[in-house]
Amino acid sequence: MKGSCHCGKVEFLIKVSEGDFFKDIYRCDCSLCIKKGIIMKPLPKEKFTLIQGGEFLNSYKWNKKIAEHFFCKICGVYTHHQRRRDATQYSVNLGCLEAIEIPEEKEIQWIDGSSHS
Ligand SMILES: [Zn+2]
Known part of the structure; x- marks a missing residue:
């Protein structure tokens, strides 16, 4: 995808099985994610391949500086980040993925980022 x-x-x-794609999507209530207003999809780093534009990626770290949040320095859009709670994982911005439609009945879980960031 x-x-x-x-x-x-x-x-x-990203390489993910389509069947359970929406199972683990989430929002985070930390002060950064709240401002971005995003829904994210976690995945092992090896399932993520940057095709182009590495030179346009900038990153942002804050507070404990564990998580690294990547964004395009031309358009400013957040694409993915290295997760604080699991350094072997990225989360990607669901809004950046092609042809993604979240099922209407899907309830999106919130994770507690505010007390860990
Ligand atoms: Zn861009």
Whole structure:
């Protein structure tokens, strides 16, 4: 499944099984994610491949500086981040993925980022 930032400079591929794709999507209540207003999909880093635009990626770390949040420095869109709670994982911005439609009945879990960030 392909993903990209808004201007298209940054493109990536993720390998996930479509069947349980929505099972673990989440929102986070930390002060950064609240401002971004995003829904995320976690996955092992080896299932994520940057196709192009590495030179356009900038990153942001804050507080304990464990999680690293990547965004396109041209259009500003957050694409993915290295997770604080599991350094072997990235989470990607669901809004960056092509042809993703969240099922209407899907309840999106909130994770407690505010007390851990
Ligand atoms: Zn961009």
